[in-house]
Amino acid sequence: MTDGWDWRRGGETPAPASPPGAGVPPAGPPTTPGSDTAPTAAVGASPWWSDALGDPWRDPAAPAAVVVPGVVAVGTEPEPVTDPDAPGRPTLRHLLLIPVITALLAGTLGGALGYAFAVRGGAAGTVLGAPAVDPPALAQRKPESLAGVAERVLPSVVTVRVSSLGGISEGSGFIASADGHVITNDHVVAGGSGKASVIFNDGTAAPATVVGQDPESDIAVIKVNRTGLRPVEFGDSEALAVGDPVLAVGSPLSLANTVTAGIVSALDRTMQAGEPGGPVRYYAAIQTDAAVNHGNSGGPLVDGAGRVVGVNSTIKSLVADGQEAGNIGLAFAIPINQAKRVTQDIIGTGKARRTVIGAQVGGPGAGANGGVRLAAVEPSGPAAGAGLKVGDVILKLNGRPMTEPTDLIALVRKFAPGSVVTVEFRRGAARQNTSVTLAADAK
Known part of the structure; x- marks a missing residue:
């Protein structure tokens, strides 16, 4: 324990310690007791911790290390380094891009709204085609x-x-x-x-x-x-x-x-x-x-x-x-x-078999009622078996009117051999009906 005086020199005031390195100017002159002015620190004086060795209250047995920054020569400063993750100031391109994008979005939205209002209000141009509907049944x-x-x-x-x-x-x-x-x-x-x-x-x-x-x-x-x-x-x-x-x-x-x-x-x-x-x-x-x-x-x-x-x-x-x-x-x-x-x-x-009635027609029948006249009747043919005779006028066959000789030929061939048809005919002034079983031609 010490009272602050250097016990080695007994009452002598220790000299101020100089920090390592040259170029540090000495402290200013001491003040005189009773002076009106306070002591002024010399320009370029070292930091206060540079006098740590001259601290009267310092333990002289404690180790001490005082670091004084060295003087950096002009032109040898290290190159500055920029943090890439640090937020930087926006460039001119960024400042111009923001309003351009904003303007495009605003224009698109405005155009869409304007077109919608115009269509609803009937101010749009000609619209081609009708609205889509389900196709009609025929088109399916x-x-x-x-x-x-x-x-x-x-x-x-x-x-x-x-x-x-x-x-x-x-x-x-x-x-x-x-x-x-x-x-x-x-x-x-x-x-x-x-x-x-x-x-x-x-x-x-x-x-x-x-x-x-x-x-x-x-x-x-x-x-x-x-x-x-x-x-x-x-x-x-x-x-x-x-x-x-x-x-x-x-x-x-x-x-x-x-x-x-x-x-x-x-x-x-x-x-x-x-x-x-x-x-x-x-x-x-x-x-x-x-x-x-x-x-x-x-x-x-x-x-x-x-x-x-x-x-x-x-x-x-x-x-x-x-x-x-x-x-x-x-x-x-x-x-x-x-x-x-x-x-x-x-x-x-x-x-193929040909269907016949067993009679020949010789011409249209006389009178307003038309018909076709039988010119010949085969003795053992279908017509003869139904009671038809030469001179009879065939008026209808199965309800179909006969007006020309070809009518009877064509209609008879329409039916298959063995078919039974009804024949309406006129004999003299009387109308009669009979049934004829058609047959196949012998040839």
Whole structure:
């Protein structure tokens, strides 16, 4: 313990300690007792802790280390280091980018609001189209729609090509059985070599052979050797009514997979057709206004359910003989009940049976009531068995009026052999009725 005096020198005042290093000026002069002025520190004096060694209250035995910062020479200062994570002052680019983005956002929002208000207020430009609504039922192509019917029938319709001395005859046809039988018109394959080719709905082709023909009914059957075929569905031509919708499908003017629509315009329309020098064809046709042209021959006429009810065969035209005819809305098809029966005969026996009444007609009946007069009656034929005689005038057959001799021939051939029909006739002034069982021709 000490009283503050240096015990080593006994009362002497120790000299002020100088800090390590040169260049530190000495302390100022001591003050005089009783002076009015306080001592002033010399300029450039060292910090107070630089006099720690001269502290009178310091323990002289305690170690001491005093560090005095050195003088840094000019031009040797260390390079300043910036903290990358420290927030810095925004640059000019940042200051300009903020208002630009703000202006863009404000403009976009303002434009959208302005357009919405303008549309609501009717000030916008012309708006094209009506608001979206559910499509009508017809546009949904239900199976019973015309588009749905066409989609089902088209895979079963083919184009038929036959080579002959006069060139290539082209028409239409449809698949009647899964084993490859195709129904077409006789006049499509007539004059050919018995060989044909069939082009299917998907564009593929296959050779075909003629199974048989019936010139008088204008039906022919050809066969193609191909598996996986899809036959048509047959309808009932006797169930048709005038006004029923129908579709004609085929290859008119070589335009394959063509579908046209129309209605049944008339039933049991007598058709007498044939080429010069060839057989005369009689049939009670289905008349339709569906567009039918050259190349449609042999194609199917289908009802609203997609069932085949006829075989498109002929058209009426205003052009002279030998000129190219076109559609004028008068097309005729062979009833499918007749065509189906003839097809079955051809496939089974190679030829078709012809239905007859056992009488010959000699001309129209006299009088306002019309009818056709019987010119000859076979003794053992169906007419004779029903009591009909020469000179009787046939007025109606199954309720169908007779006005021309061809009417009776065509209508009789519509029915299958063995069918029973009612006949209304006039003998003299009396009207009578009888039933006739039709038969097949002996030849």
